[in-house]
Amino acid sequence: MHHTAIKYFILAFVLSLIIVLFNLFSATGKIYGFWHGVKILFWLTVGPGVGMLIGAFIRQWLMPDAIYTREGAIGIFKAKIFWAVGPQSIGWLLGALAVSEQLY
Known part of the structure; x- marks a missing residue:
């Protein structure tokens, strides 16, 4: 498995x-008990982990080589922050939503 x-x-x-x-x-x-906590811990690790991994691959595929904005340095800062954590965060959320039925 890759680092x-x-x-x-x-x-x-x-x-x-x-x-x-x-x-x-x-x-x-x-x-509702130890095993319920372990079950939630498992599903909240697997689903969002896979989602973040997919988000990272999408980030590598879609991230632009150059960023041009009309907002100057603030726009570049926001774009760099988005491309640093945005796709992985969206992947975490989608992964959590994908396993949400298992969390009861």
């Missing part, structure tokens, strides 16, 4: 662990 894929799955695991621990120790009451 980029490992990086995205580790990031997805850390984010899902934060979500599970927050729900476990807050008053939401949405996690």
Whole structure:
């Protein structure tokens, strides 16, 4: 497995662990035991991890070689921020939505 894929799955695991621990120790009451928490941790790692990986491949495929804006330095800054994290973030969200049925 390529180191980029490992990086995205580790990031997805850390984010899902934060979500599970927050729900476990807050008053939401949405996690019903240890195995339910493990199940949520698994699905929130796999789905968003695959989504971020697909987003990274789409980013490499679609990212422009040059960025031209009418907003000057601010426009270039916003475009660079988007191309740095935008496709992966969209992939995380779509991956979470794809496995949302498994989170109950």
